Amino acid sequence: MTCNNCARHVTEALQAVPGVQSASVNVQSGRASVRWSNAAQADSTALLSALKAAGFPAQPAVETDTHDHTHKSNWHTNLWLGGIVTAALMIGEWGFNLGMTPWFQWTSFVLASVVQVYAGAQFYRGAWRQLKVGSSNMDTLVALGSTTAFAYSTWALFAGRGGHLYFMEAASIITLISIGHWVEARVSTKASQALTSLLQLAPQTARRIQSSATPGARTRFNPIDIRDFKPQATTPALEMEVPVSALQVGDLIVLRPGDRVPVDGVVTEGDSAVDESMLTGESIPVDKRQDAELYAGTANVNGRLVMRVTATGEATALAHIIAAVQRAQSSRANIQRLGDRISSVFVPIVVAIALGAALWWGLAPDSAKAAHNWLAQFLWPAHPPTGTAAAFIIAAAVLIIACPCAMGLATPAAIMASANAAAKRGILIRDGVALEKAGEVTTVVFDKTGTLTLGKPEVAEFKSFNDTQRTLEIAAALAAHSTHPISLAIARQASANVELNGWAEVRGAGVTANLVAPNGKFEKIQLGSVRWLQESGVNLTAGESFANEWTSQGATIVGLATNNALAALFAIRDTLKTGARDVVAQLSSQGLKVHLLTGDNKLTAASIAKQVGIAPENVSAEVRPEHKAELLKQLQARGERVAFVGDGINDAPALTQADLGIAVSRASDVAREAADVILLKSEIEAVPEALGLARATLRTIKQNLFWAFFYNAVGVPLAALGFMSPVLCAAAMGFSDLIVIGNALRLRRWKLR
Numbered sequence: 001m002t003c004n005n006c007a008r009h010v011t012e013a014l015q016a017v018p019g020v021q022s023a024s025v026n027v028q029s030g031r032a033s034v035r036w037s038n039a040a041q042a043d044s045t046a047l048l049s050a051l052k053a054a055g056f057p058a059q060p061a062v063e064t065d066t067h068d069h070t071h072k073s074n075w076h077t078n079l080w081l082g083g084i085v086t087a088a089l090m091i092g093e094w095g096f097n098l099g100m101t102p103w104f105q106w107t108s109f110v111l112a113s114v115v116q117v118y119a120g121a122q123f124y125r126g127a128w129r130q131l132k133v134g135s136s137n138m139d140t141l142v143a144l145g146s147t148t149a150f151a152y153s154t155w156a157l158f159a160g161r162g163g164h165l166y167f168m169e170a171a172s173i174i175t176l177i178s179i180g181h182w183v184e185a186r187v188s189t190k191a192s193q194a195l196t197s198l199l200q201l202a203p204q205t206a207r208r209i210q211s212s213a214t215p216g217a218r219t220r221f222n223p224i225d226i227r228d229f230k231p232q233a234t235t236p237a238l239e240m241e242v243p244v245s246a247l248q249v250g251d252l253i254v255l256r257p258g259d260r261v262p263v264d265g266v267v268t269e270g271d272s273a274v275d276e277s278m279l280t281g282e283s284i285p286v287d288k289r290q291d292a293e294l295y296a297g298t299a300n301v302n303g304r305l306v307m308r309v310t311a312t313g314e315a316t317a318l319a320h321i322i323a324a325v326q327r328a329q330s331s332r333a334n335i336q337r338l339g340d341r342i343s344s345v346f347v348p349i350v351v352a353i354a355l356g357a358a359l360w361w362g363l364a365p366d367s368a369k370a371a372h373n374w375l376a377q378f379l380w381p382a383h384p385p386t387g388t389a390a391a392f393i394i395a396a397a398v399l400i401i402a403c404p405c406a407m408g409l410a411t412p413a414a415i416m417a418s419a420n421a422a423a424k425r426g427i428l429i430r431d432g433v434a435l436e437k438a439g440e441v442t443t444v445v446f447d448k449t450g451t452l453t454l455g456k457p458e459v460a461e462f463k464s465f466n467d468t469q470r471t472l473e474i475a476a477a478l479a480a481h482s483t484h485p486i487s488l489a490i491a492r493q494a495s496a497n498v499e500l501n502g503w504a505e506v507r508g509a510g511v512t513a514n515l516v517a518p519n520g521k522f523e524k525i526q527l528g529s530v531r532w533l534q535e536s537g538v539n540l541t542a543g544e545s546f547a548n549e550w551t552s553q554g555a556t557i558v559g560l561a562t563n564n565a566l567a568a569l570f571a572i573r574d575t576l577k578t579g580a581r582d583v584v585a586q587l588s589s590q591g592l593k594v595h596l597l598t599g600d601n602k603l604t605a606a607s608i609a610k611q612v613g614i615a616p617e618n619v620s621a622e623v624r625p626e627h628k629a630e631l632l633k634q635l636q637a638r639g640e641r642v643a644f645v646g647d648g649i650n651d652a653p654a655l656t657q658a659d660l661g662i663a664v665s666r667a668s669d670v671a672r673e674a675a676d677v678i679l680l681k682s683e684i685e686a687v688p689e690a691l692g693l694a695r696a697t698l699r700t701i702k703q704n705l706f707w708a709f710f711y712n713a714v715g716v717p718l719a720a721l722g723f724m725s726p727v728l729c730a731a732a733m734g735f736s737d738l739i740v741i742g743n744a745l746r747l748r749r750w751k752l753r
Contacts (some may be wrong), residue, residue, distance in 0.1 A: 001030060001056065006126070008412055013054035017046050031061055055129040078119040079182055082175030085111045089168035099164060105184045108167035109157055115171040116150055140347055144354075145399035146173045149726055152392035159545050164385070166393055169726040173400055176730035202296050202318060206262040207239045209252040209306070247312050255305040260297060264316045265307035267292045272303025314724060346407070350716065354398040357720040362391030372722045386724025393726060397719040401729035402712060406736045410704035413744035418697040421747050426680040427690045434676035437695030440641050444587050444687070445632065447646040447654070448598035448605070449485065451664050451684055452612055453574035457489045460555055461571040463546045471568045475560045478511050478527040486558060486572050487511065492526070500525075506532065508599060508624035510678050515562070526561045531601065531622055533559045533566075543569045555605035579685045580612045584753075586688040588613070593640070597654075598632060599623055629657035645676075645687055662687060692752045700747060704740045711736045 001007055007025040014032060019040025025032045036042050044060055051058045089108055098104040123146070126139030150170035157165060219654035239254050244262045247253070252268065255261060261274070262276050273285035276298045285301050288294065296309050296318040301540035313319065361368045372384060385393045415432045422429050429435055446452050464471045478496035479487035491738070500695055501522075503513040510528015517523050526533060528542055530547065538561040540547070547557045550571035560568040593620040598605050605621035620631055628644075632654055635642050644658035655661030655675045664684060679686045717730060718724050725734070 001025075008409075009054055010051065010056050010370055012529075013050045013056070014047060015540065017043075017050050019043070020047075021558070030597075031056070046351055053133060054134055055133040056671050057129070078175065078178035078722055082115050082119045082171060082178055085115050086168065086172045086175040092173050093168050094404070099168075100162075104166075105157055105165055109154065112150060112153075112167035112618035115174055116146065120146060120174045123174065138347075141350060141399045141402055142173065142177055144351070145396040145726065145729075146170050148392050148396040148399065149173065149330045152389065156389070161388075162391065163387070166389070166396075166726070169393070169396075172727045173396075173730045176727070177400075177734055179734060188406045202244065202261050202316075203260045204244060205241050206244050206247060207254040207256075207259075208242045208247065209254060210238045227523065245313075247309055249309050249312065251309045251328075253307050253309060254298040255294075255307060257300060257302050257304070259300045260301065262296045264318075265294050265309045265311075267294060267305055268308050269306035269321055270304050272305050273301040275299040275301055318516065346402070346712075347421075350399060350402040353716060353720060354395040357398050358391040358395035361394050361722070362388065365390060368722070375721060375723075379718075379723060382723045390722070394720065394722055397726045397729045398716055400726055401715045401719045401724060401733055403612070406708035406711060406740050407705070408661075409737065409740050409744075410713055411701050413741050414697050414700040414704060414747065417744045417747040418693060418700075421750060422690065425686060425689060425693075427686055427693070428678040430676045430678075430696075432524055435694050435697050436658065437641070438643070438677065438691055439698030441592065441643040441691055441694075443595060443614045443635055443640040444643045444645065444691070445595040445597050445635070445658070446684075447628070447644070448596060448600065448608060449574060449647065451577075451645050451647055452580045452596070452608065456573045457485050457556070459493055459570055459576040460553075460573040461546075461550060462493070462568065463543065464564075465542055466567050469494070471560065473569070474525060474562075475527055475568060476517060478513055478525060478560075480504070481505075482511050485574075486556065487527075489572055490558065490570060503507050510558070523563050525563075525567075526559075528558065529599070530557050530559050530569075533561050536561070537564050538566055539564075540566055542566055542704040546571070548603075551601060551603035552607065554604055554611065556604055576608070576611055577684060579683065583684050583687055584613045587691070590688065590692065592691070594618060595620065595635070596713055597623055597628055597644075606683060628654040634658045643691065645684065686745060689752045693747070693750055696750050704743055707743070708736070 001010060010032060011023050011025045014020055014025070014034055019036055022035045023032055034042075034047060048058055048060075054497045062565060089111060092104055093099040120143070120700060123139045123142045127143040130140060147170075149166040153167050153170065155161075156163065200575070227506045244250070247263055253262065253265065255270075255272075255434050257272070267288050267290050269290070271287075271289050274288045274294065276295065288305065293310075294305075296316040304370040332381055361384075368390075369384075372382070376382060384390060411432070415435060418435060419429055429438070449457075462472070472494035474492050476494040476501055479491040481503055482488075484490075499516040500513040501516065503511065505511045506528065509532035510526060512526045512528075514522040515525045523642075526536060526538070530543075534540055535618040538559070540559065543557075543559065543566055546569050550573075551557060553573070555571040555573040558570045558572055559566060560570070587594050594614050596609050596612075597620050598608070600608075600621055602621040603618075605619050606616060609616060609619045632642050632644060636659070641659045643660040643662055644654050645662045645664065646655055647658075647664050655663060660677065661675035662677045662679065677690050711732075715724070715729070715736075719729055
């Protein structure tokens with residue numbers, strides 16, 4: 001591979017192999033990493049065959065191989081060899097005017113031949129491999145252009161035709177393009193710094209606790225007098241440093257201050273603060289105590305912790321995050337298809353134009369010169385070659401200035417830079433299509449619980465219509481088996497010392513069971529939304545004043561019924577997130593419409609909407625989880641491009657239905673999310689940031705595509721009309737790649753205004 005465009009073709013070839021989930025390709029190291037889907041069996045032979053068919057033969061990487069920068073050193077060789085030769089030829093020809101001197105022409109031939117053979121070998125090999133599979137790429141154009149200038153000059157030198165020779169141009173073409181590739185490689189690595197940082201987070205070793213009774217451990221016995229024997233304290237556990245690959249689920253690991261967490265686990269002993277900024281983008285360390293979750297790659301700040309391993313290797317949150325970033329980097333956006341279609345026929349078209357220009361200047365020089373002179377009055381004076389040289393050198397200039405790389409890099413460079421910039425902020429973007437969709441969003445719909453609110457509701461008030469303590473125990477028993485946040489809040493109100501059977505959860509409504517009464521009979525009990533109780537035939541008249549009072553304060557009302565008779569009401573209140581109002585204001589200032597979707601009643605929904613600044617007409621209340629997707633469909637039917645923000649609990653249908661699904665999640669949930677965008681920290685301030693970055697990325701892609709098309713549309717005709725020398729064309733071609741990559745790298749410094 002010689003450039004990022006080659007890497008794109010390699011990636012496409014690998015991903016086309018059945019069973020391949022994702023592929024990551026590194027131009028600098030000349031390596032590719034393939035991740036297979038769970039159901040597929042790894043088949044390296046199929047990968048090698050696919051690469052060979054694409055014109056990029058490869059071999060399995062050896063883990064112990066230390067030669068990891070072959071291509072990088074090749075560019076260094078080209079720079080030193082080509083640079084010295086080109087500089088010497090330029091000084092002799094331009095500085096001392098030796099271009100027409102015979103001895104200097106022969107010297108130029110020898111020096112240019114060395115550049116062609118050694119520095120140009122990489123381009124010739126690439127062009128030949130593509131030719132063997134019936135394809136072409138940028139190596140084809142460079143090889144043809146440089147060879148054309150060199151071959152003509154060699155023929156003219158040996159034939160004794162005299163006149164100007166173009167050995168300096170032939171050498172400078174390879175040198176300048178090599179410099180462009182070298183700079184491009186160095187600049188491109190900056191776009192993937194976030195991924196590189198993630199890959200280096202997990203340590204190679206860990207301190208595993210190993211007791212003296214561990215199988216295989218040597219035990220020392222000291223002779224003692226039985227009369228003097230006294231019971232000894234238990235031998236303390238030993239800490240042994242082991243490779244991370246040797247860790248297994250259930251192992252105990254010691255973390256000292258400054259250590260990085262090697263795998264996922266939970267705290268079993270100790271108290272400390274842990275820096276999770278590289279995973280979540282959150283700069284403030286998080287306090288960790290017993291039973292708190294720890295993630296691979298995070299850093300223990302100030303205390304000693306003992307953790308129990310819960311996940312290793314590919315199962316860790318860090319591994320899932322790395323896979324997500326790699327997938328986004330190597331993904332494609334729909335807008336890329338236009339550039340791909342043009343790139344696929346670009347080289348043959350350029351070769352045809354070069355051949356046409358050669359025939360025009362060779363067979364009808366007067367006509368070509370007249371066209372050149374007419375256009376020169378609007379541009380700049382130029383001195384194109386004359387005679388036979390014009391046909392060869394102008395053809396070479398056309399071949400060199402054309403740059404399919406710029407078109408091929410326009411989208412991938414922007415996606416790579418954006419995916420890494422997002423990862424640094426704790427935002428995971430599924431792929432290029434998701435980025436593209438995010439840039440076109442017109443409406444943002446928030447699910448209330450866990451997004452605009454903290455998702456940790458508490459019982460603000462309780463009203464019983466029977467025996468208070470008994471009622472609380474029944475409600476707690478009913479709620480104890482549910483994982484819904486509201487159920488958890490009620491379950492904390494009393495001990496669940498009540499015998500139930502036939503327990504069932506009605507999704508989006510509540511829970512129901514049969515209560516075993518003292519007389520042995522069963523009583524039907526229900527705990528859930530007042531709307532569901534009302535639909536079940538429960539009379540709620542007795543609790544109207546209580547419900548109205550707390551609903552007006554933004555609380556959710558949950559009722560308990562026994563045999564269809566109202567037994568109690570709970571006012572459940574969830575605290576708004578601190579920045580919720582600012583987030584809504586930011587989105588509105590970006591011209592986006594903001595909606596609220598909730599299962600709460602209309603009064604509660606209206607109160608929440610008023611607090612965060614959402615217009616009343618954009619509030620949808622009393623919506624069950626299965627109906628959320630239907631409401632999104634209605635918005636889409638009106639022509640809106642909808643982003644849905646949910647916490648992942650019962651939100652999968654809505655996240656899937658939305659044009660863009662945004663999940664406010666935790667690092668441990670990454671592998672299970674159905675969203676296009678995952679926020680690794682629960683703060684929704686990242687929502688306007690994610691959408692703003694996506695729009696900036698879409699703008700960058702369009703700018704890159706415009707520049708690539710504009711450059712080639714203008715550069716090729718100018719070269720064909722004799723306005724640009726091969727040396728200038730080589731510099732312009734390398735510059736065009738750098739503009740595209742440099743424009744994409746601006747996304748690394750992007751900030752939300």
